Amino acid sequence: MRQDNNAFQNRPVSMNSKNNLLQIEEHMYILDDVQKPNVFRNMFPYEEIPKIPFNDRIVPHNMPKDIWITDTTFRDGQQSRAPYTTEQIVTIYDMLHELGGPNGMIRASEFFLYSKKDRDAVYKCLEKGYKFPEVTSWIRASQEDFKLVKEIGLKETGILVSCSDYHIFLKLKMTRRQAMEHYLSVIRSCLDEGISPRCHLEDITRADIFGFVVPFCIELMKLKEEYKIPIKVRACDTMGYGVNFAGAVIPRSVQGIIYALNTNGGVPSELIEWHGHNDFYKAVTNSTTAWIYGCSGVNCSLFGIGERTGNTPLEAMVFEYAQLKGTLNGMNTQVITDLAEYYEKEIGFHIPPQTPFVGKNFNVTRAGIHADGLLKNEEIYNIFDTEKFLRRPPISAVSNTSGLAGIAHWINIHYNLKNEKAMDKKSPLVIKIKEWVDKQYADGRVTVLTDEELVTEIENVQKELGMEEFISA
Incomplete structure (x- = not known):
């Protein structure tokens, strides 16, 4: 994080329409192109249990007027189980449409495009003509993967843009500047074709928020203005390190991350999603926290099926929404039972009997x-x-x-x-x-x-x- 004192002194004072107070942005955030990776060893000592430090910096509640769910059952949800058949995907997609109700509370569902089976499922789901869930894809940040999106003609695609130094330095073997330039080139390719990119900030809870994530988001928002095409930002808690404790230090603080994306990165709430994992039993709580502090979308999979310990369970967030908003906004919750029965009887997936809402013995x-x-x-x-x-x-x-x-x-x-x-x-x-x-x-x-x-x-x-x-x- 760098601060240009002259630029800071000359920045205009503006009125914050949310709290009606005058404000001035404290810092200018530019890429910190470090020579060595910052892996936050003080918080993540690999041979010890991760630590949760606090600095007591509190951010305000900022729940958007409209919040919603997005689905990753056919993407992340397929990474830890036998692949679904095309017929199974289409049947589940129909049920997600019914569950989301007439107001489209399940906004989108993302699909792999790599196998013929997955592409056939995409075509069949598109033939349904549903407005919601919108059929979207997921690709790596490569031009070869982008060709698949162009061939099918989808309006939106997720792009993997790993943001921690664990991934940038140790996996991709790049510097931060090289990674950012590479990501931006693929994103521009999407925009040139009129495709809306959804940037998956992988491993954000171990990333340098102000040294890489915020500067990257600032560049994304510049592209959004240049092309007049929405660019979504998905904050991916890939390892489940996020915590919802007030005053916890970023990058582990969920509310701190959402605040930084929204306030410092300039990403509007309606373009922010949270994607959580359950390694430390915090997926549901962290997802709800993301909503409360300014994130409109929460990405989930049915029954939490996903990589390692799984993702945020979609059915859980249906009831979290109802508790926060006081309404289901048209969602048909009985479909949750239909989905559970379909998984047990037709797919052969065993739901642990004590699983809330869907387990045989939950009540x-x-x-x-x-x-x-x-x-x-x-x-x-x-x-x-x-x-x-x-x-x-x-x-x-x-x-x-x-x-x-x-x-x-x-x-x-x-x-x-x-x-x-x-x-x-x-x-x-x-x-x-x-x-x-x-x-x-x-x-x-x-x-x-x-x-x-x-x-x-x-x-x-x-x-x-x-x-x-x-x-x-």
Whole structure:
């Protein structure tokens, strides 16, 4: 970071329309073309756990009026699993369109272009004619890759522009100036063809923000003005090092990065995206933080499937949006359950059962005391009306800890018994089933009872008690 004192003294004072205060930019940011890589060894000592230092520099909340989700299921989401078939991609794309709703809350979906299968999927998705999610691509910063974008005729493409010295010096074997000039040449090629570039600032949480990232963004915004074509900037937390703690030091501070891109780099909020990874369990929190501090777009993949520990789960950000904005803005959240069932049944992907919103057991209780609460009022132990938003009513698994309440609740949910038809803890049927369950575990059972076992025993007890048979929902 360099400061020209004369230029600083002569810079005009202007009014900030957001806070109605006069301001003057403190620094001029030009490329710091260092001779040796700055790998922030004080924060990232490779043979120790990374450190989170603080300087207590606080940036203001600045959530844009409009925020949205973008999707990387078919790009980053394919880097850690068997490739999807063309048919699977098209089916999932249809569901993403339905999930995003009429207001296009899932703005775009990015695709690889390297295989015939992926290109066929792009063509078939384009044939759908959907405005949202917009079909976009991802390429490396090379002229050869750019030819693929031109051949297909896409309006936007992502370009990999690695921004940390780990990548510039140690991987690309370039200097910062060489990397910037190389990136800008490919970006100009896009702009010359009328294609909007989306610059993926890889490894931004280990990058020199003011010595490379901000000067690079300033050059990008100059090109945006020259060509009158939007240039998006995606801040990629490639290694999951980002933190959302107030006063943390950049490059680890998520809000510090977004503030620098927006205020110092001059990138408008609507052109900034956050792309997070979950290496330190912070993908969702960091993505939400990016929204709150001035980033309009959050890039996600379905169920968090992605490189290493994965990306920000798309379904999580749907509910983060609703909590921040107080509305779903047209999103159809029941499609999340459809997607989970499609992955399990058609693709053969196993979703861990405790995964929020989509796991088999995400709203299942096994404790009898919790089941008793659900039986009295499901709001006590359910996060929201999961039946309304996900077609997933809260249920109780039956085991040796379920008690009478857990069994009664299981029967009511499984057989859709409501109001006067609902079972309570005093029901003879419930008492008989509880006796049977207790005997199972007294005889040495250690596993949860299956639905099939419970249905069979309930039918037997109904006959024994002379009860009318239930009809399952």
